[in-house]
Amino acid sequence: MILITGASSGLGAALASLYSDDNEKLILTGRNQQRLEQISTPLNPQVTTHASDLCDPQSVAELFDTIEEAPDTVIHCAGSGYFGKIEDQDPAAIKQLLDNNVTSTILFLRELIQRYRDHKVNVVVVMSTAAQAGKAGESTYCAAKWAVRGLIESLRLELKGYPMKIIAVYPGGMATRFWKTSGKDLNTSSFMTATEAASMLKQALVGTEHGYISDITINRG
Numbered sequence: 431m432i433l434i435t436g437a438s439s440g441l442g443a444a445l446a447s448l449y450s451d452d453n454e455k456l457i458l459t460g461r462n463q464q465r466l467e468q469i470s471t472p473l474n475p476q477v478t479t480h481a482s483d484l485c486d487p488q489s490v491a492e493l494f495d496t497i498e499e500a501p502d503t504v505i506h507c508a509g510s511g512y513f514g515k516i517e518d519q520d521p522a523a524i525k526q527l528l529d530n531n532v533t534s535t536i537l538f539l540r541e542l543i544q545r546y547r548d549h550k551v552n553v554v555v556v557m558s559t560a561a562q563a564g565k566a567g568e569s570t571y572c573a574a575k576w577a578v579r580g581l582i583e584s585l586r587l588e589l590k591g592y593p594m595k596i597i598a599v600y601p602g603g604m605a606t607r608f609w610k611t612s613g614k615d616l617n618t619s620s621f622m623t624a625t626e627a628a629s630m631l632k633q634a635l636v637g638t639e640h641g642y643i644s645d646i647t648i649n650r651g
């Protein structure tokens with residue numbers, strides 16, 4: 431079974447569609463139940479949805495309470511953007527950015543590790559190339575994604591000796607709703623489609639008996 435967060439849109443929704451074509455059993459989550467249903471309706475009958483706000487610890491626990499078996503793979507795509515020069519940024523929007531990217535990932539991984547640390551689960555955490563280098567006009571977004579990177583690098587050490595593995599993913603620009611919801615007016619016509627990025631990621635996630643690709647950067651050409 432594969433659990434995908436951020437599956438109501440963009441990269442998560444594209445991954446859901448590709449894995450559904452392989453007849454995989456999927457649990458899709460996002461905040462918006464209506465969009466989750468729109469995404470899951472054309473998919474295989476083994477796909478189920480459960481809306482959850484990952485910034486809310488109770489909602490995260492309830493999501494995991496609905497899961498009956500240990501997932502083989504968890505793909506954490508949930509996140510949001512917010513951009514602009516720091517002096518122009520709004521404190522409430524900065525807080526929301528940190529909640530949607532950092533708090534959500536902390537609460538989600540905390541619950542996942544508590545429950546499934548002793549299982550062979552590949553945990554795929556989608557960050558951004560903004561977690562690899564500073565970017566002018568993206569300071570708080572970079573700060574959020576660098577924080578997630580610090581979190582997972584530390585959790586990798588805490589998970590040493592356990593079968594659970596964390597796979598780090600750093601995508602470049604994708605043409606998704608992300609840009610509209612981040613408030614950045616941008617021409618994304620040269621960006622990867624969500625399906626392009628999802629199909630590259632899906633290929634990279636195929637491991638062998640004794641190996642796996644631990645860090646994946648998906649650049650746009």
Ligand SMILES: NC(=O)c1ccc[n+]([C@@H]2O[C@H](COP(=O)([O-])OP(=O)(O)OC[C@H]3O[C@@H](n4cnc5c(N)ncnc54)[C@H](OP(=O)(O)O)[C@@H]3O)[C@@H](O)[C@H]2O)c1
Nearest residue numbers: 436438439440441460461462484508509558603604606608
């Ligand atoms: N698009 C890009 O150019 C780009 C580049 C590099 C990295 N990324 C990263 O890649 C990931 C996926 O981005 P995308 O482009 O697919 O974005 P997207 O189309 O805007 O989708 C974001 C998803 O995250 C979910 N989400 C946001 N906050 C949440 C919360 N608090 N709790 C639960 N779900 C939440 C949204 O759910 P609802 O819509 O249901 O609320 C939605 O399903 C994000 O982490 C993003 O930062 C994006």
